[in-house]
Amino acid sequence: MAVFKPENVEDFYEIGDVLGSGHFGQVRRVCERASGTCWAAKFLKIRKSACSRLGLERSGVEQEVEILQAIQHPNIVTLKDVFESRAEVVLILELVSGGELFDFIAEKENLLESEAIEFMKQILEGLGFMHSKNIAHFDLKPENIMLSDKVSPHPDIKLIDFGLAHRFHQGEEYRSTSGTPQYIAPEVINNEALSTAADILSGLSPFQDETDEETLKNIIALNYEFDAQSFSMTSSMAKDFIQKLLLQSPRSNRCFCLFQPITRKQAA
Numbered sequence: 693m694a695v696f697k698p699e700n701v702e703d704f705y706e707i708g709d710v711l712g713s714g715h716f717g718q719v720r721r722v723c724e725r726a727s728g729t730c731w732a733a734k735f736l737k738i739r740k741s742a743c744s745r746l747g748l749e750r751s752g753v754e755q756e757v758e759i760l761q762a763i764q765h766p767n768i769v770t771l772k773d774v775f776e777s778r779a780e781v782v783l784i785l786e787l788v789s790g791g792e793l794f795d796f797i798a799e800k801e802n803l804l805e806s807e808a809i810e811f812m813k814q815i816l817e818g819l820g821f822m823h824s825k826n827i828a829h830f831d832l833k834p835e836n837i838m839l840s841d842k843v844s845p846h847p848d849i850k851l852i853d854f855g856l857a858h859r860f861h862q863g864e865e866y867r868s869t870s871g872t873p874q875y876i877a878p879e880v881i882n883n884e885a886l887s888t889a890a891d892i893l894s895g896l897s898p899f900q901d902e903t904d905e906e907t908l909k910n911i912i913a914l915n916y917e918f919d920a921q922s923f924s925m926t927s928s929m930a931k932d933f934i935q936k937l938l939l940q941s942p943r944s945n946r947c948f949c950l951f952q953p954i955t956r957k958q959a960a
């Protein structure tokens with residue numbers, strides 16, 4: 693069993709604002725008392741007993757820590773430290789202060805194809821590195837693709853949130869139905885054996901429908917369409933690239949990014 697620092701995280705870090713929250717707990721900005729450097733702290737509530745339904749299994753948190761320790765890459769958030777109290781584990785993570793890529797694109801008048809290519813390149817470099825170590829993210833979605841900072845003209849991509857990630861071992865079969873409906877692969881919906889090919893990338897899901905059930909049916913049937921207005925300025929090369937990657941079989945290499953200049957409201 694992995695052992696994390698038993699000290700009180702507040703002895704080493706000043707706890708700041710909430711940056712986000714989820715089923716796992718909260719992510720907060722923290723500043724290291726000794727250096728003044730700021731980090732992101734992910735506070736994870738741990739189940740107190742096997743029959744408890746509240747909180748996360750400690751084994752799942754251990755897997756997230758092991759995976760983050762195994763992947764050091766410029767396009768993947770780094771893990772600095774791990775603290776543990778009686779009912780909580782705290783991951784001290786690289787603070788990526790550029791916000792979500794989705795918002796960066798939505799706030800721009802329009803995204804040049806050359807900019808989209810650069811973002812795609814960095815996302816694929818991070819993803820390719822993970823996959824080279826037989827690690828799949830399993831929750832790739834716009835919210836988990838962030839930017840290093842808000843000041844540089846060409847911020848770096850940072851993949852975050854490895855709470856659903858899995859490291860495949862030789863000969864192992866792994867199934868899971870976790871993930872976010874409009875961004876999951878057909879084999880996840882069908883509860884089939886998974887691989888790193890299930891890490892499908894999309895900015896605006898072309899499968900999204902009125903309900904999760906309809907969305908899942910669209911994914912299985914590969915039933916999608918590209919909004920003509922949104923793609924009016926997209927080159928035929930880019931459309932051809934996306935079309936070629938929208939393949940149902942997990943044995944083909946597929947990922948697609950639809951960085952369309954849309955607002956969150958439109959995507960909702």
Ligand SMILES: Cc1ccc2c(c1)c1c3c(c(C)cc1n2CCCN)C(=O)NC3=O
Nearest residue numbers: 711712719732785786787788789835852853
């Ligand atoms: C400036 C800022 C704002 C919100 C943040 C983060 C940083 C952030 C971070 C992380 C996670 C897992 C979630 C985060 N969230 C929650 C929302 C993520 N889409 C993380 O690992 N490093 C972050 O900076």
